[in-house]
Amino acid sequence: MIEIEAITKRYGDTTVVDDVSMTIAPHTITVIVGTSGSGKTTLMRMINRLVEPSEGTIRIDGADNHAIPGHELRRRIGYAIQGHGLFPHRTVAQNIATVPTLLGWERRRIDAKVEELLSLFQLDAAAFGPRYPHELSGGQQQRVGVARALAAEPNILLMDEPFGALDPVIRAKAQDDLLAIQRHFGTTIVLVTHDMEEAFHLADKIAVMDKGKIVQYAAPEEMLVNPATDFVETLIGAGERPFRLLSVGTTGEAAEAGTADGEPLAADASQRDALSALLWSGRDALPVVGADGEPIGRVTLAGLARRAARPQ
Amino acid sequence: MRRFLPNLLRLATLAVLVVFLFRPELFEPLLKPLVQANAPAIYNQGSLLSLTLSHLATVFAATLAATIVAVGLAILVTRPIGAEFLPLSRSLVNIGQTFPPVAVLALAVPAVGFGEKPTLIALFLYGLLPIFENAMTGLSTLPPAIVEAARGTGMTGWQRLTKVELPLALPVVLAGIRLSVTISLATATIGSTVAAKTLGEVIIAGLQSNNLAFVLQGGLVVAVLAVLIYDAFSALERVLARRAGRG
Numbered sequence: 356m357i358e359i360e361a362i363t364k365r366y367g368d369t370t371v372v373d374d375v376s377m378t379i380a381p382h383t384i385t386v387i388v389g390t391s392g393s394g395k396t397t398l399m400r401m402i403n404r405l406v407e408p409s410e411g412t413i414r415i416d417g418a419d420n421h422a423i424p425g426h427e428l429r430r431r432i433g434y435a436i437q438g439h440g441l442f443p444h445r446t447v448a449q450n451i452a453t454v455p456t457l458l459g460w461e462r463r464r465i466d467a468k469v470e471e472l473l474s475l476f477q478l479d480a481a482a483f484g485p486r487y488p489h490e491l492s493g494g495q496q497q498r499v500g501v502a503r504a505l506a507a508e509p510n511i512l513l514m515d516e517p518f519g520a521l522d523p524v525i526r527a528k529a530q531d532d533l534l535a536i537q538r539h540f541g542t543t544i545v546l547v548t549h550d551m552e553e554a555f556h557l558a559d560k561i562a563v564m565d566k567g568k569i570v571q572y573a574a575p576e577e578m579l580v581n582p583a584t585d586f587v588e589t590l591i592g593a594g595e596r597p598f599r600l601l602s603v604g605t606t607g608e609a610a611e612a613g614t615a616d617g618e619p620l621a622a623d624a625s626q627r628d629a630l631s632a633l634l635w636s637g638r639d640a641l642p643v644v645g646a647d648g649e650p651i652g653r654v655t656l657a658g659l660a661r662r663a664a665r666p667q
Numbered sequence: 668m669r670r671f672l673p674n675l676l677r678l679a680t681l682a683v684l685v686v687f688l689f690r691p692e693l694f695e696p697l698l699k700p701l702v703q704a705n706a707p708a709i710y711n712q713g714s715l716l717s718l719t720l721s722h723l724a725t726v727f728a729a730t731l732a733a734t735i736v737a738v739g740l741a742i743l744v745t746r747p748i749g750a751e752f753l754p755l756s757r758s759l760v761n762i763g764q765t766f767p768p769v770a771v772l773a774l775a776v777p778a779v780g781f782g783e784k785p786t787l788i789a790l791f792l793y794g795l796l797p798i799f800e801n802a803m804t805g806l807s808t809l810p811p812a813i814v815e816a817a818r819g820t821g822m823t824g825w826q827r828l829t830k831v832e833l834p835l836a837l838p839v840v841l842a843g844i845r846l847s848v849t850i851s852l853a854t855a856t857i858g859s860t861v862a863a864k865t866l867g868e869v870i871i872a873g874l875q876s877n878n879l880a881f882v883l884q885g886g887l888v889v890a891v892l893a894v895l896i897y898d899a900f901s902a903l904e905r906v907l908a909r910r911a912g913r914g
């Protein structure tokens with residue numbers, strides 16, 4: 356759990372983060388969105404003390420984050436940034452091993468961890484481990500950056516526009532990887548992005564920042580239904596609301612009893628994907644199957660239309 | 668093939684130098700035309716090999732000291748606590764560079780006597796500037812994302828310096844040392860005016876006895892040493908830069 360309490364950051368006379376309070380529940384993904392310069396990065400970097408606050412406190416699992424030296428705090432918190440920041444003079448394996456090495460893990464444990472993470476990100480350990488970062492593609496570098504942040508099994512992972520530089524296909528893949536990893540390790544993730552699509556896809560809760568303040572901090576559905584200000588509404592994009600609502604839920608949740616013909620949909624696909632498949636196939640209903648391939652019902656156009664409508 | 672020819676040239680140059688230092692008499696027919704009859708064509712007032720070795724040792728010692736001091740200063744002034752020393756350090760190393768080595772020798776002799784010491788002092792002062800400026804550049808132009816990542820992974824200041832900043836700045840620092848060494852190799856010859864054992868002895872002996880062959884062989888050995896060492900440093904820098912993904 357991360358408790359941010361009345362945190363303020365000033366540079367000279369300008370207040371960059373203005374009296375922000377929020378509580379981030381453990382094992383959730385919190386996405387921070389907002390216009391450029393609204394203080395997202397600064398807020399995030401106060402959690403691992405890359406930036407020291409002017410006022411206020413931040414507690415992590417009940418303990419003030421000033422209770423231990425900054426570098427020790429940062430070894431416990433994963434940090435991944437846009438442009439990955441990989442060390443160019445170290446191999447991929449050495450990059451991933453950075454924090455475990457700082458923590459003095461045994462050689463064998465480090466090697467096992469590096470291998471596990473590389474295969475988790477679908478990079479062949481034998482082929483990629485000994486390479487230097489400049490010998491990887493941008494997408495691969497990005498994944499190694501996230502793997503490095505995860506190497507010491509941190510409870511908390513801070514990510515600042517981690518997928519900003521990726522093409523749409525790899526970006527979608529990276530997002531799904533991240534969700535899988537979050538479920539696997541139960542990591543608490545705080546992620547900054549400019550991509551609202553990404554925010555609604557990943558977030559358990561979304562925080563909207565404007566001029567250093569949090570203007571709304573709520574679950575995605577709540578934010579769609581009750582945007583706190585015009586700014587939030589504009590940011591979400593009013594025309595996108597029904598689709599955003601659908602992208603938050605899974606097809607499994609929308610499954611009704613019954614059967615249907617056609618290409619089955621996976622239960623963990625988003626309802627938005629289901630709608631798209633229905634429209635594209637020209638059918639009124641499609642079957643839904645679980646992860647094991649067993650049929651669990653069907654989704655219908657009418658059912659999805661009800662879910663996309665403004666909740667009463 | 669593109670690598671082959673330069674490497675062959677380097678190897679050949681090195682081989683000729685080594686043969687000349689160990690068996691200079693083999694080159695006598697080449698140098699004979701430069702001297703008057705009866706005058707020796709090959710330096711005969713001492714061993715060329717031992718002069719070369721002590722020349723190199725003097726340059727090496729002075730450059731090592733200059734490297735330690737200059738890199739140390741550059742590290743200090745690129746830390747937050749040392750930033751205020753930057754103007755002072757700059758002026759100090761600049762004075763070292765602008766003060767002519769001959770004048771340093773003249774001033775140092777009364778203080779430390781004749782021999783190697785005044786030469787070491789002159790070379791040390793003269794070599795500081797290129798190393799300091801390059802180390803400054805190397806340490807202050809690191810990619811911000813990488814420095815940031817080093818902090819983000821929880822490295823202490825010392826760990827960031829030794830594991831990330833210095834290794835990444837190394838090619839640029841080496842370029843500074845390369846310049847400094849090359850200048851020192853040539854400058855060291857004037858050390859012989861105050862009785863330091865350097866290849867300057869051969870040149871001075873040639874000037875005194877009007878022996879063109881002496882002057883030429885002293886000068887050529889210094890020049891070939893400088894070229895080979897310059898070349899070796901450049902090659903090392905290229906390897907390191909390629910490693911760091913900057914090549």
Ligand SMILES: Nc1ncnc2c1ncn2[C@@H]1O[C@H](COP(=O)(O)OP(=O)(O)OP(=O)(O)O)[C@@H](O)[C@H]1O
Pocket residue numbers: 366371389390391392393394395396397398
């Ligand atoms: N070290 C600093 N000194 C002075 N001002 C700063 C500093 N760091 C950030 N700022 C200012 O604080 C404001 C917020 O910066 P921040 O990086 O948190 O914005 P952001 O929301 O992450 O923006 P973006 O979406 O463009 O990344 C900006 O106006 C920026 O210029």
Ligand SMILES: [Mg+2]
Pocket residue numbers: 395396397515547
């Ligand atoms: Mg930012």
